[in-house]
Amino acid sequence: MLKKIDCVMIRVSDVKAAVDYYTAVFGLRLIWWDEESAGMAFPETDAEIVLHSKTDIPGRVEVHYLVEDVETAAQTLRANGCRILVEPFPIAIGKCMVIEDPFGTRLCILDMTKGPLKPGLQIP
CATH class of the missing domain: 3.10.180.10 (2,3-Dihydroxybiphenyl 1,2-Dioxygenase, domain 1)
Incomplete structure (x- = not known):
């Protein structure tokens, strides 16, 4: 039933600053965004880190399974x-x-x- 890890969602206070940091420090690449979140790509998998500022998502870090x-x-x-x-x-x-x-x-x-x-x- 579980196909793969789709993403790891990380709540941050400033999405733009987090995108800049995750790009410069961790080597991830921005692939999409909306008003409250941004998808960051790893170089060797299609799983993403999603940086978001959505307070209605209960956990600070959540793994989402597809x-x-x-x-x-x-x-x-x-x-x-x-x-x-x-x-x-x-x-x-x-x-x-x-x-x-x-x-x-x-x-x-x-x-x-x-x-x-x-x-x-x-x-x-």
Whole structure:
């Protein structure tokens, strides 16, 4: 069911400053942005670091795992002992939910049913 790590989301106070830092210090490349977040590419994987300033995302650092369809995954995971902590909700690329496995581990699950964000060249 889990296809890959899609992204690691990191909440920052200043997205523009964080983009500059992650580019200069960690060697990541800016590939997209919106008003509150920016996607940074690694050189050897398609997983991203997403720098964001969204206070409604509960954790400071969250790993998001890609699945084919969040709604289908929710049914399967419930049937296999997982608790849905945050019911599926819409995001720019599809849907997301937060689960807890039977061992108490919290996992963020997302799909790309709306398609990926379009690449951008600079932060507005």
